[in-house]
Amino acid sequence: MPVPDSNRIYPPVYGPNYGRAQGWPVVFLKPLVESPFTEVGEYTYYADPVDPTGFERNNVLFHYGPDKLVIGRFTAIAREVRFLMGAANHLMNGVSTYPFPMFGEDWIEHMDSFAARSFRGDTVVGNDVWLGYQALVMPGVQIGDGAIVAARSVVSADVPPYAIVAGNPARVIRQRFPDEQVARLLKLAWWDWPLEHITRHLDTIMGDDIDAFEAVARQGSLS
Numbered sequence: 001m002p003v004p005d006s007n008r009i010y011p012p013v014y015g016p017n018y019g020r021a022q023g024w025p026v027v028f029l030k031p032l033v034e035s036p037f038t039e040v041g042e043y044t045y046y047a048d049p050v051d052p053t054g055f056e057r058n059n060v061l062f063h064y065g066p067d068k069l070v071i072g073r074f075t076a077i078a079r080e081v082r083f084l085m086g087a088a089n090h091l092m093n094g095v096s097t098y099p100f101p102m103f104g105e106d107w108i109e110h111m112d113s114f115a116a117r118s119f120r121g122d123t124v125v126g127n128d129v130w131l132g133y134q135a136l137v138m139p140g141v142q143i144g145d146g147a148i149v150a151a152r153s154v155v156s157a158d159v160p161p162y163a164i165v166a167g168n169p170a171r172v173i174r175q176r177f178p179d180e181q182v183a184r185l186l187k188l189a190w191w192d193w194p195l196e197h198i199t200r201h202l203d204t205i206m207g208d209d210i211d212a213f214e215a216v217a218r219q220g221s222l223s
Helices: 052-059 105-115 179-188 195-200 210-222
Strands: 026-028 038-040 045-047 069-071 082-084 123-125 163-166 171-175
Touching (some): 026 052
């Protein structure tokens, strides 16, 4: 059973907006990643009519390490989503926050003091996450599997799996499923299934019948 090629930068786009979508380039990000500090899973895509292949250059800011940006599989990233990485941080526990050593000359001798600024760790976006238009993800944030981030949200704290967050700062407005169902979904982790099994059961994966979904998962484990 054929599946879309995850190594194709520009996948074909179909559906109700097929004609208009041709002016709205969609790219799979995995084959575009160049930074050693970026990891992106298969079938995660970015949509942008201006410069979709410039994702790392335009959308991942201050990405000089050591922290990483890690994005899972099957995640959808809308136009102008930004990831602000840890190197953007300034010292905050001193009298001044100004980054003097950046400008060299005699000031560069004090680079060790500037380098001591804190990093919150890797920024991690889970699998099957939807990041809405112009969302801003701050350094070190963890966004759980199946979460939705509303347009223009500023995500400065961790987002639970299958939560919907919105606002500045982004706050949970509701859970997509009850806690018991979330636990079941995380255990089943459909994004890790073989692609053939995913393809065979897309209607169930896109549906809302958790019992049927769980039955499909059991079929896969027995095959």
